[in-house]
Amino acid sequence: xxxxxDVGLTDSPFSDFLGFELLLDEEDRELLSRVxxxxxxxxxxxxxxxxxxxxxxxxxxxxxxxxxIAGLAYDGPGCPNRGALVDGMVAMELGRIDPSIxxxxxxxxxxxxxxxxxCGSDEQRExxxxxxxxxxxxxxxxxxxxxxxxxxxxxxxxSARRDGDDWILNGEKKWIGNxxxxxxxxxxARDEADGQVKGFVVEKDTNGMTFDKQEDKIALRVVQxxxxxxxxxxxxxxxxxxxxxSFRSTADVLRVTRMGxxxxxxxCARGAFEHALRYTKARxxxxxxxxxxxxxxxxxxxxxxxxxxSTAMNVRASQLQDAGxxxxxxxSLCKVHATVRMREAVGWAREVLGGNGILLxxxxxxxxxxxxxxYSYEGTREINTLIVGRAITGESAFV
Ligand SMILES: Cc1cc2nc3c(=O)[nH]c(=O)nc-3n(C[C@H](O)[C@H](O)[C@H](O)COP(=O)(O)OP(=O)(O)OC[C@H]3O[C@@H](n4cnc5c(N)ncnc54)[C@H](O)[C@@H]3O)c2cc1C
Numbered sequence: 048x049x050x051x052x053d054v055g056l057t058d059s060p061f062s063d064f065l066g067f068e069l070l071l072d073e074e075d076r077e078l079l080s081r082v083x084x085x086x087x088x089x090x091x092x093x094x095x096x097x098x099x100x101x102x103x104x105x106x107x108x109x110x111x112x113x114x115x116i117a118g119l120a121y122d123g124p125g126c127p128n129r130g131a132l133v134d135g136m137v138a139m140e141l142g143r144i145d146p147s148i149x150x151x152x153x154x155x156x157x158x159x160x161x162x163x164x165x166c167g168s169d170e171q172r173e174x175x176x177x178x179x180x181x182x183x184x185x186x187x188x189x190x191x192x193x194x195x196x197x198x199x200x201x202x203x204x205x206s207a208r209r210d211g212d213d214w215i216l217n218g219e220k221k222w223i224g225n226x227x228x229x230x231x232x233x234x235x236a237r238d239e240a241d242g243q244v245k246g247f248v249v250e251k252d253t254n255g256m257t258f259d260k261q262e263d264k265i266a267l268r269v270v271q272x273x274x275x276x277x278x279x280x281x282x283x284x285x286x287x288x289x290x291x292x293s294f295r296s297t298a299d300v301l302r303v304t305r306m307g308x309x310x311x312x313x314x315c316a317r318g319a320f321e322h323a324l325r326y327t328k329a330r331x332x333x334x335x336x337x338x339x340x341x342x343x344x345x346x347x348x349x350x351x352x353x354x355x356x357s358t359a360m361n362v363r364a365s366q367l368q369d370a371g372x373x374x375x376x377x378x379s380l381c382k383v384h385a386t387v388r389m390r391e392a393v394g395w396a397r398e399v400l401g402g403n404g405i406l407l408x409x410x411x412x413x414x415x416x417x418x419x420x421x422y423s424y425e426g427t428r429e430i431n432t433l434i435v436g437r438a439i440t441g442e443s444a445f446v
Pocket of ligand 1: 224
């Protein structure tokens with residue numbers, strides 16, 4: 048009888064328990080394998096140090112660019128156009144080694160590139176996407192504000208006023224990943240004239256746009272989040288995303304990127320599980336490896352069940368995305384499920400490491416902390432639950 052190892056899943060056979068990678072073609076599996084080699088060799092050994100110092104390892108950008116994974120699923124100019132399934136599996140792979148780097152790529156390649164790909168004109172897509180896919184330009188996505196997060200669709204207060212061939216932006220943004228070093232930030236602002244939310248590509252060093260790095264985070268410390276202050280920022284009409292006419296356009300971007308977060312969450316749980324399994328085989332108590340204790344195996348199996356169930360849901364939703372059938376409620380259900388199961392799994396991983404579970408050197412502690420941010424961003428559990436609840440009942444329970 049052949050095993051999953053026999054058919055080529057030798058890279059991480061035990062955590063891809065049901066062999067989901069076999070759904071990919073040869074070329075996509077080879078890409079995943081290169082991502083795995085890069086993250087294991089270049090990211091894992093250094094990431095705890097950067098996490099402690101809350102700094103971003105800029106030297107990794109060149110290697111990430113060479114992998115060709117920025118905007119992997121998008122079909123815009125210069126984009127790889129490789130489909131949602133492999134894009135999701137790459138996000139899981141990044142999350143499995145480090146959720147901060149997965150988030151950095153999710154913001155740049157998912158949110159920022161996605162906004163331009165979905166909402167930009169042909170000329171705008173030509174202008175920015177090829178350089179972003181090569182990671183010569185790094186993007187950020189500015190939607191959330193200090194006073195409004197979950198209620199952003201109705202409450203977004205950053206304003207945009209037309210002035211001849213330009214727009215004038217005023218307002219505040221909070222939590223914006225990559226913002227402090229990004230070459231361009233997609234800013235979502237409300238048009239004073241028609242009250243609709245529109246998207247603007249604001250380039251680095253534009254007068255009136257300043258940043259304050261958010262300090263002392265207890266999660267995703269490598270991700271450089273910033274508050275953005277917009278004071279009479281003048282942006283040409285040529286930088287207004289021409290197809291973004293209302294918040295519906297923003298939601299179209301978020302539907303796709305929310306799937307990316309569901310995949311990151313599965314990756315975060317998977318990484319913690321793998322560290323936990325290795326540890327329990329090596330650690331001995333009462334003269335035996337702790338992996339031989341029934342209560343420890345119970346937690347290991349529950350972790351694997353969570354990882355496998357989340358992956359299965361994500362696989363199906365990504366297949367729907369590739370078929371053009373993904374709906375908001377599909378992505379929301381996957382995000383809710385994967386993040387709740389991730390939070391359980393990283394807790395169990397920490398538990399089986401005992402005291403060592405809170406030491407960064409064993410990695411699991413970082414996954415526990417990072418899971419808290421993944422749990423809340425791109426729509427909290429409550430908000431995504433309400434999206435699914437509305438879809439299945441026909442009743443909106445938002446207010
Ligand atoms: C690390 C990190 C990175 C981020 N990166 C970005 C980024 O790059 N760009 C960006 O634009 N944003 C970013 N965000 C913002 C993120 O999307 C928001 O944090 C998220 O949408 C939640 O908003 P909030 O934090 O303001 O919480 P709030 O909206 O204040 O919610 C607080 C609590 O109230 C609950 N709640 C709110 N409304 C309801 C309701 N109707 N019913 C029941 N419960 C409700 C929420 O579920 C939550 O539990 C990031 C956040 C984090 C933590």
